[in-house]
Amino acid sequence: MNIHKLIGRLSLGGLLFSLTFSVFAGNSVQINLRGNLLGSRPCDIAASDGKNTISVNFGDMVIRYITGNNFGQPVPYKITCPPGSDTTIVLSFSGTTVPGQADALATNNKDLGIRFQYSLGGTSNFARLNTKFVTFDSKNQLPVITAYPRIYNSNLSAVKTGTFTSTITLRADYP
Known part of the structure; x- marks a missing residue:
């Protein structure tokens, strides 16, 4: 039977999110996402x-x-x-x-x-x-x-x- 797994990592340095997703064991792709959080826009x-x-x-x-x-x-x-x-x-x-x-x-x-x-x-x-x-x-x-x-x-x-x-x-x- 195939093993499905989802691994998520959060790096607070620069607010970089990395997700690794594998459908089958030994097959994965890394996705790097980046953003900037503000409490609200000043104007x-x-x-x-x-x-x-x-x-x-x-x-x-x-x-x-x-x-x-x-x-x-x-x-x-x-x-x-x-x-x-x-x-x-x-x-x-x-x-x-x-x-x-x-x-x-x-x-x-x-x-x-x-x-x-x-x-x-x-x-x-x-x-x-x-x-x-x-x-x-x-x-x-x-x-x-x-x-x-x-x-x-x-x-x-x-x-x-x-x-x-x-x-x-x-x-x-x-x-």
Whole structure:
């Protein structure tokens, strides 16, 4: 008769769980799982309207007028922390970049990218994607984020017209 056995191990160093499962004696595979336990998130990030998805609509734009510094649209988000909390917050964007442009989100139109400018304390910069771009305190005002379209083809007559779309993730971390 076959022996079925399940062995579970918990290593508290780095909260690493290892499970070894054998259906038949002498046949096993190790699975490593990893996680980070928090008592609770210090703050919540969401769209300004409380939904889980932020929508930015650029409307109609004439290609020859897109400079990368106009047609900016606000990114309507909010971060809600418990009253009286003093939490350090770090923001980052995760998304596919325009080739060779670390600060521009690729769209379904290969000639069009989106850059994100953040303003905080009188200073404005364009955010690099896929890395942390701003750190601030929850007691202070949120950075204002504005999305700007930019054409990445010097031959404007070759730029494809029509609807464009893209997706990016705005993440809040609490170091």
